[in-house]
Amino acid sequence: MSKAKSMRTATGESDADGGSSEALRNGAPGNSRSDRLRTRAAWMYFVEQMTQNEIADVLGVGRVSVVRMLAEARARNEVKISIEGELAEITGLERQLERRFSLDRAIVAPLTDPAADPIPVIAAATGHYLSDVMSSGMSVGVGWGRTLSATLPYIRPKPLVDFKVISLLGGVGIARRFNPPEFAWRYAQLFQGDGYLIPAPAVVDSPATKKSLIERCGLSEIFSMADTLDAVLVSVGGIASATIPYRGGYLSEKEREALSAKGAVGDVLFHFYDRRGQLVDHPINDLVMSVDVDRLRRARMRILTSGGPEKIEALLGAMPLVEPTVFITDEESAKEILRLT
Secondary structure (H helix, E strand, O other), X not given: OOOOOOOXXXXXXXXXHHHHHHHHHHXXXXXXXXXXXXXXXXXXXXXXXXXXXXXXXXXXXXXXXXXXXXXXXXXXXXXXXXXXXXXXXXXXXXXXXXXXXXXXEEEEEOOOXXXXXXXXXXXXXXXXXXXXXXXXXXXXXXXXXXXXHHHHHHOOOOOOOOOEEEEOEOOOOOOOOOOHHHHHHHHHHHOOOEEEOOOOOOEOOOHHXXXXXXXXXXXXXXXXXXXXXXXXXXXXXXXXXXXXXXXXXXXXXXXXXXXXXXXXOXXXXXXEEOOOOOEOOOHHHHOEOEOOHHHHOXXXXXXXXXXXXXXXXXXXXXXXXXXXXXXXXXXXXXXXXXXXX
16 A cells, blocks of 8 residues: 555545544445544554554655544444444455455455555454354364464453364474464464464474374364364465574475475465465475364364465465465455455
8 A cells, every 4th residue: 555645635634533522423334435544543543553654654645634533433333342333445356366266255454554464354354254153052163373373362352161172283392482272272262262283393204203103192073073073263375485493493494495396486384386376295294283274174164364475376376275264454454365366
């Protein structure tokens, strides 16, 4: 989204303030320019954590106008960690994504600075959505990663009856900043549900070890739970950047290079795939302690949340691989995905 320095009309700032006041008096939220301006100001302040002066510069209004818009957003009850007002341009991107990928729902989070880290805004949008759709009696399979971990502060805790959370990937053994079992456990806690973990490394040393762990160590029951999931919540990992340690230290840089040479663009639960959404031919497929993709696709609701320049290729491949029903991303990623398809 371009940082337009002037968004005033010929009538000056009174358009932003007066229009909002009239809508408030009439008791209707409306979808006027002033409504969109107020919503974007609230998003910048409460989610992107920009200062009031920075917001004023970006929107091309005075700081006093920003203060008034933020106060009105609170008065209208639009600020609840996430922002409830709709932006016309964002809605347009969402509808295009839904049509392009046959989604039940696309959610695009505003990102004021195209160069900013998109994870905070994606996480906020994801947390708000999850707060609304999680319900009693559900079995939810979850992945891992920085994006998913960042959603936790934005989820509204509530007690749910017979609510189960199943970690779709191993990962215990070494304390790491982002660990699959930790996210599953914390997610289950938010809804006072039961968490089911895979007590094994994310990657083992041989196919024989994997088989023994599943068949002889009681893990087959956890894996079988993935056959009847109501929802899955996953993100993607990119592969283009040479990051060490790669994927949290579970894979080496040499393995990353080998996967890239075979056409891999990203992974879901350490299932590495190409741009077409086909799994690549690599020994890692037989060493990963994670639920296979076919089981993920059986879930009624498949939520994919991710974004950022380094994730675009991975997201394009994940669409045919996971066949998500819900896709949550930031607006810059949404624009790029639509441009490339």
